[in-house]
Amino acid sequence: MIEVQTLAKTLTIPSQLTLDRQPPTLILGGGFTGLFTALHLSHQHYKIPTILIDRSSRFIFKSLPYEFLSDELNTKYICPRYDTLLHESGIEFIQDMIQSIDLQQRQVQLASGLHYNYGNLVLSLGSVAAYFDVEGAEEYTLPFRTTEDAVALAKQLRNCLQRAIHTQKPQQQALLTVAIVGAGRTGIELAATLADLLPNWYAALGSNVADIRVVVIQREQEILKGDSDSLQQTAQTALRERKVPVEVLLATEAIAVRRNTVVMKRNNHIEQLSAATIIWTTGSAIDPLISTLSIPEAHHDRQGRLKLTNALQLLDFPEVFAGGDCTVMEQYPATSQVAYQQGATIAHNLQALAEGHSLLPAEIGLRENLMKLGLEEGRS
Incomplete structure (x- = not known):
């Protein structure tokens, strides 16, 4: 929680932007992977126009709704607004629903009727509740x-x-x-x-x-x-x-x-x-949009999550990066600490692509996860 706000407070506007005609980098989903990709790109002075799209106006610390329920933390710490986090970052934020993604045409259609062609795409669509066909x-x-x-x-x-x-x-x-x-x-x-x-x-x-x-x-x-x-x-x-x-x-x-x-x-x-x-x-399930992507079945795992290269690219579409709950890294759990480190890797590799440098594989460091086991009480 502190890390994302500290990163956001020290943002600077990229020193130079490319021509408006250059297809932007689109980040779909403002979870840990998507938001941290955007924040790191700003710190790197990424020159390609970048747009973050999410259906909500606020970033959700998914490990903190308990504090919201019990009034232990202020709303601004649990669900800060994207426009506040990205203020003066050079990253454009759009609140909208994503209607479709065409990987072949490199186009994203939004529910509002807007559509964007992209140069690079970041998929950070997260997950939805899974009910396993339990009646009612x-x-x-x-x-x-x-x-x-x-x-x-x-x-x-x-x-x-x-x-x-x-x-x-x-x-x-x-x-x-x-x-x-x-x-x-x-x-x-x-x-x-x-x-x-x-x-x-x-x-x-x-x-x-x-x-x-x-x-x-x-x-x-x-x-x-x-x-x-x-x-x-x-x-x-x-x-x-x-x-x-x-x-x-x-x-x-x-x-x-x-x-x-x-x-x-x-x-x-x-x-x-x-x-x-x-x-x-x-239980949880992948965002339904993931199942609509034109990707071979062999490049999904049994739960439908996307398989990636070690640089976090889609196997069939190297211009598309992905992280978070909609992806699978077999040696790592689907947790927020993995997701935000994926965001840092994706940002580095997008910058490397823009500058013609080699991409780096994701390196994830795991720390003990703290659990909240009662009011004002955490255990690890």
Whole structure:
């Protein structure tokens, strides 16, 4: 978070721009890869006109919606505006939806009707929620990927607490139950935050915080699959130590979602959990635009993500670079720290192309990821 703002504050306008007729470099998507590509290009005094396009007006620190939900951080730190971050950078920002990408014609069509031909393209389209064909999941669950999602969730939770005060049991219990489907990092961090936050909110209403339930539903036999055993153990301990202990249902599959109900398969039995708030945090899929690209199937992985050269170019289109969730680097996880380092590599290689120099392979350094396991509490 500090790094992106520090980089943005020290931007300078490129000393010279090329002729207007030169096709620009387009950056599609303002996630970590896209934004850091733009910021580094500005620092390098990249002379080719560059345009960053994103559907949102703000950059989202996807690891920080918890702080937004709990008011621990100011909005300007969690979701700064692109026009502020790119002020006097020489990078043009356009807020628009990307309608289509034609790699052969080197053209991008926007929903507004604008279209651009490009010299180089950077794909940083990120991912979308995946519901795995679970009946009712998309209709009856809340996502938790953006600050807008955090606002909607906070409104839902406060509404449920208010209604619970005036509701008799057993209907009251559903209003006070939060079900979180998925025990990856997002699900576990969210569960820990809510298990501290909801008791604070409910106590302020003069009610019994012991009635609140936070339940995590996990299909696998463990939480935080793929993380170290020590982090899994640390997280399990933290979940038990919250103001309201988090209940974790392992080896439990959500097979359907109905209004205020999760239908689960557990120990070969069908069970139902009544919850007025159901949050979907399990799984992601590539942006649908990626599947429309004219790229051989062999150059996607099984999840549809793009395979790249070691310089982060598409295998069939060397003028196109890519990074973030829509790509695959087999030795690295799809995390923000990998994505912003990809942005630095892409910016370097775009500059190298412009100056006729050799490209460099991506070199990614991994640091421990900090997890938020309750209010004002982080673990790694």
